[in-house]
Amino acid sequence: MKKIFEIMQNKIKIDKIATHSILIFVSLLSIFPFIWLISTSLKGSGENIFAYPPTIMPQDFTWANYTGVWNKVDFIGYFVNSMIVAGGTVILNLILSAMAGYPLARMEFKGKKVAFFSVLATIMIPFQAIMLPVYLITLKLHLVDSVNNIAGFIGLIMPFAVSAFGIFLMRQAFLGIPREMEEAAIVDGCNVWQLFWKVLLPMVKPSLAVLAIFTFIGSWGEFLWPSIVLTKESMYTLPVGVNNLQGMFSSNWRFIAAGSILSTIPILIFFLCMQRYFISGENDGAIKG
Amino acid sequence: MFKYYGKYVPYLFLLPAAVILIIFFFIPFFQTVYLSFFDYSSSIYNPVAIGFDNYIKLLQSPVFYKVMWNTFLYLFIAVPILAIFPLFIAILINQKIRGVTLYKILIYLPVIVSIVVAAIAFKWLYADQGILNYLVTKSGFAPIGWLTSPKWALLSVVIVTIWKGIGYYMIIYLAALMSVPQELYEACDIDGASFLRKHLTVTIPHIMPTIALVTTISAISAMKVFAEIYVMTKGGPLNSSKTIVYYIYERAFENLDLGFASAMAVVLLIIVMIFSFINIFCFERKKYDL
Numbered sequence: 368m369k370k371i372f373e374i375m376q377n378k379i380k381i382d383k384i385a386t387h388s389i390l391i392f393v394s395l396l397s398i399f400p401f402i403w404l405i406s407t408s409l410k411g412s413g414e415n416i417f418a419y420p421p422t423i424m425p426q427d428f429t430w431a432n433y434t435g436v437w438n439k440v441d442f443i444g445y446f447v448n449s450m451i452v453a454g455g456t457v458i459l460n461l462i463l464s465a466m467a468g469y470p471l472a473r474m475e476f477k478g479k480k481v482a483f484f485s486v487l488a489t490i491m492i493p494f495q496a497i498m499l500p501v502y503l504i505t506l507k508l509h510l511v512d513s514v515n516n517i518a519g520f521i522g523l524i525m526p527f528a529v530s531a532f533g534i535f536l537m538r539q540a541f542l543g544i545p546r547e548m549e550e551a552a553i554v555d556g557c558n559v560w561q562l563f564w565k566v567l568l569p570m571v572k573p574s575l576a577v578l579a580i581f582t583f584i585g586s587w588g589e590f591l592w593p594s595i596v597l598t599k600e601s602m603y604t605l606p607v608g609v610n611n612l613q614g615m616f617s618s619n620w621r622f623i624a625a626g627s628i629l630s631t632i633p634i635l636i637f638f639l640c641m642q643r644y645f646i647s648g649e650n651d652g653a654i655k656g
Numbered sequence: 657m658f659k660y661y662g663k664y665v666p667y668l669f670l671l672p673a674a675v676i677l678i679i680f681f682f683i684p685f686f687q688t689v690y691l692s693f694f695d696y697s698s699s700i701y702n703p704v705a706i707g708f709d710n711y712i713k714l715l716q717s718p719v720f721y722k723v724m725w726n727t728f729l730y731l732f733i734a735v736p737i738l739a740i741f742p743l744f745i746a747i748l749i750n751q752k753i754r755g756v757t758l759y760k761i762l763i764y765l766p767v768i769v770s771i772v773v774a775a776i777a778f779k780w781l782y783a784d785q786g787i788l789n790y791l792v793t794k795s796g797f798a799p800i801g802w803l804t805s806p807k808w809a810l811l812s813v814v815i816v817t818i819w820k821g822i823g824y825y826m827i828i829y830l831a832a833l834m835s836v837p838q839e840l841y842e843a844c845d846i847d848g849a850s851f852l853r854k855h856l857t858v859t860i861p862h863i864m865p866t867i868a869l870v871t872t873i874s875a876i877s878a879m880k881v882f883a884e885i886y887v888m889t890k891g892g893p894l895n896s897s898k899t900i901v902y903y904i905y906e907r908a909f910e911n912l913d914l915g916f917a918s919a920m921a922v923v924l925l926i927i928v929m930i931f932s933f934i935n936i937f938c939f940e941r942k943k944y945d946l
Contacts, residue, residue, distance in 0.1 A: 382851070383753060386748050386751060386753060387753065387755075389745075389748055390745070390748055390749065390755075390759045393745055393759075393763060393822075394758075394759055394762035394763055396819070397762050397763045397765055397766055397819070397822070397823065398762055398765060400766075400774070400777035400778055400780075400781055400819075401765075401769070401777060403777070403780065403781060403787060404776075404777045404780060407780065417783070417785040417786070419785075419790050419793075420790060420794075421787045421790055462672070463672050463673040463676065464673070466669045466670070466672060466673065467669065467670050467672075467673035467674075469669055470665075470666035470669045470670055471670075474661060474665070474666040474669075475659070476663075476666040476667070479666075482670060482674075485677070485682075486673075486677070487936065487944060489677055489681045489682075490932060490936065491928065491929045491932035491933060491936070492681055492685050492925070492928075492929070493876075493879070493880050493924065493925070493928045495880045495882060495901040495904065495921075495924065496688060496904070496921045496922075496924045496925040496928065497681070497684035497685055497687075497688050497921070497925075498684075498904075498905075498908075499684075499688065499691070499904070499908045499909075499914060499917055499918060499921065500683065500684035500685075500687035500688055500691065501680055501684045502909075503687070504679060504680070504683065504684060504687075525676065525679075525680060526676075526680040528676045528680075529672075529673045529676045529677065534673060535943070535944060549660065550660075553660040559660065559661045559662075559665050562660075563669075584768065587770075588770045588771060590770070590771060590772055590882075590883045590886075591882050591883065591905075594886070595905075595909060605770065606770045606771070606772040606773075606883075607772075609770065609772050609773060609776065610772045610776075610886075610887055612776075613776070613887075620780060620783075623776060623780075624776075624780065627773045627776050627777065630770070630773060631769055631770065631773050634768060634769065634770065635768070635769075638764075638765070638768040639761075642757075642761055642764075645764055645767075645768070645827070646757070646760040646761060646764055646827055
């Protein structure tokens with residue numbers, strides 16, 4: 368009996384070692400491209416970045432690539448632009464999704480089914496397939512940066528100001544509130560508007576937080592739309608600015624690497640602070656659509 | 657429950673979202689179809705109605721077949737790997753071991769990072785005299801033109817998509833694994849079932865709906881791939897890595913051939929709508945109360 372126990376324990380130990388080895392290997396694969404980029408960004412001009420065998424630890428360590436790219440590229444500007452676009456997109460998504468989700472969850476009205484299925488239909492329409500008319504409409508509405516910067520920002524935000532994902536998420540949240548809450552508020556003399564803003568919205572805060580975080584990440588990383596509409600470099604968001612590094616420093620990989628790493632720091636901090644929202648598994652299926 | 661709101665109140669609440677969806681989704685949707693019946697190639701200011709000519713042009717263009725082939729090749733490489741490998745990782749992580757949170761954070765990291773930065777990082781790995789070619793030559797092979805040879809370019813780009821998707825699908829699988837009854841695993845352990853047998857008989861059948869869901873959503877996102885290609889290859893060399901969305905982009909915004917680009921976009925619309933339809937009505941019914 369004792370022997371069987373020992374064998375079983377040994378087996379568990381080996382299993383654990385195998386599990387950890389595989390997970391460490393996959394983790395390394397996940398971060399290696401960044402490590403190699405960081406390594407390159409810290410190598411000075413005295414070191415051949417194409418040297419064989421490659422070295423991970425810089426031999427000629429320097430911060431010069433970071434200061435160099437920082438002085439030539441307006442990262443603060445890109446960052447502020449990204450913040451304006453992502454911030455505006457988040458605020459509009461919160462307001463519009465909550466406002467649309469509420470009647471879909473709680474009210475009876477003619478055309479409710481039509482409204483519901485219209486929202487559902489937008490999930491099936493990929494932005495990539497309709498981007499050309501979206502661009503033509505944005506031009507027609509003068510929401511481009513060649514008019515002025517504010518129009519440019521509005522044009523970057525508006526096509527993503529509300530999403531079916533957000534509307535359904537908020538609808539689900541309102542469905543979870545007991546009806547007595549509404550009755551009590553109305554009896555106390557609230558009108559619908561006050562009921563919505565002062566009673567119901569505070570009760571769906573967790574869903575609003577989830578929506579805010581995932582909308583922010585999506586908007587922050589958006590590349591296709593800004594690269595279509597933007598014409599002025601001073602309006603570039605971070606992804607467009609980073610892509611532009613390739614053209615600016617054609618084969619200066621030290622600068623390109625340093626710039627790419629710099630541009631990643633804000634979202635990395637955001638992710639580490641909010642990690643439980645991403646990896647807990649409670650909000651699966653939220654980013655891609 | 658008494659009706660505490662006026663007749664028009666529901667519509668007022670829906671109005672702002674409706675305006676955005678109509679202007680930026682429904683009108684462009686119909687306009688895409690409409691534009692596909694016009695010829696812009698001679699003059700962008702005086703389009704000519706040409707019926708189905710753009711579609712005929714599309715069907716006669718060798719690039720169209722190349723692009724469709726590339727896109728489906730993309731899908732057939734990426735989807736099976738993204739449906740299976742993250743599940744394997746999720747099963748490994750879903751054990752009582754140390755460091756689970758750290759593993760999750762590290763494996764999820766590529767999901768968070770901008771696709772542009774990810775593509776640049778891989779471009780650097782793929783450099784002609786880069787680190788990957790060091791490993792290749794060290795193993796005794798000739799260096800590979802990862803992004804410069806028509807044979808390899810598409811595969812090199814697919815690898816980036818897969819690398820960036822693993823963490824995302826792993827989390828979806830982890831959520832599904834939580835719903836598998838633990839008693840079943842205990843029963844397996846008592847019977848002395850092997851790791852493989854345990855998961856083939858208990859885990860896989862239980863999370864089949866999630867596997868199907870991951871298959872369709874990864875297929876949909878494979879159809880929409882753009883940034884990786886834009887940053888790394890621009891569709892080249894010799895169209896070898898050009899996919900549908902990149903082709904639409906190039907035709908619409910570089911060649912200003914709006915009608916032809918729209919016809920291509922309609923093809924994309926049809927394919928993605930079929931996938932999404934299957935996804936919503938078969939696998940996500942509960943999410944939308946259908």
